[in-house]
Amino acid sequence: MTPASSVLLLTTLTGFGYGLLAWLGLFAAARALPVSPWFVPVGVIVALACASGGLLASTLHLGRPERAWRAFSQWRSSWLSREGVASMLTYPPALIFAGLWFLLGPDALATRLVGLVAAAMGIGTVYCTAMIYASLKPIRQWHNPHTAPDYLIFAAFSGAMLLAALIGIWTGQARGAGLIAVLAAIAAGVAKLAYWRFIDAQKPLATLASATGLSAFGTVRPLDQPHFTENYILREMGYQIARKHAAKLRRLILVLAFGAPGILALLATIGVVPMASAPLAVVLAAVGLFVERWLFFAEATHVSTIYYGRAV
Structure with a gap:
């Protein structure tokens, strides 16, 4: 297959972004992160910036980028659509995780639970990306x-x-x-x-x-x-x-x-x-x-x- 730079950026940057988000959630649950109120917010910003950069780059591979929103409607049958839906659903728990860390601190149960949810969503999004390729039998x-x-x-x-x-x-x-x-x-x-x-x-x-x-x-x-x-x-x-x-x-x-x-x-x-x-x-x-x-x-x-x- 012809390696398209947009897809290469997608699969590389989203791996860094969602991978970091997953580790932030897991380390927060284990209370193994620096206790600074700014650490997780900064980490989440870096993670979402990497993921967003990859997702935006992927639109360059589309013939009609302005119609990219239509891909979200096919989530019942398309791993590409599931990737898009999962990526969007990852943002709310990730941002809430950062906000709770800043407002309630690392020891709050809500902070650690939402961190785990954000981690799971990040892992799920990467899995959807992987299945776009793993499902292609030809x-x-x-x-x-x-x-x-x-x-x-x-x-x-x-x-x-x-x-x-x-x-x-x-x-x-x-x-x-x-x-x-x-x-x-x-x-x-x-x-x-x-x-x-x-x-x-x-x-x-x-x-x-x-x-x-x-x-x-x-x-x-x-x-x-x-x-x-x-x-x-x-x-x-x-x-x-x-x-x-x-x-x-x-x-x-x-x-x-x-x-x-x-x-x-x-x-x-x-x-x-x-x-x-x-x-x-x-x-x-x-x-x-x-x-x-x-x-x-x-x-x-x-x-x-x-x-x-x-x-x-």
């Missing part, structure tokens, strides 16, 4: 048991990195949040390796022989190409990336998205300049996850391209 690299869990793991990872950075800047140390970020980086790296191993071992969804019902006659190939010029299917669904380039990008992702941020988060955890190491980990994780999202789309092969001689 694309084997997406329609598999890894896609939805990986989206949730990457949101947890990026949100943990962002939380560690906020706490590091706010307090000068990021012990608990930093340790969570390190563990999340390991989990995300392992999950990505498992995903790559799975799609590399997958058999093609179909071949020209199976699609035409001529498997009994052996290899089937077209006498003429369906089109002699590029068309919509080849432009949008027939993107190809060389195997050697994909291998290089995979190594880059492991280092840039997970390895380096994990090491920096570990340094922040043990007190090595957490005010600098934790924010730098966020920057590297953001760049690395953007590349990871690009490769996620670039490696996807739609079954319709089989008629153009592409392996799916």
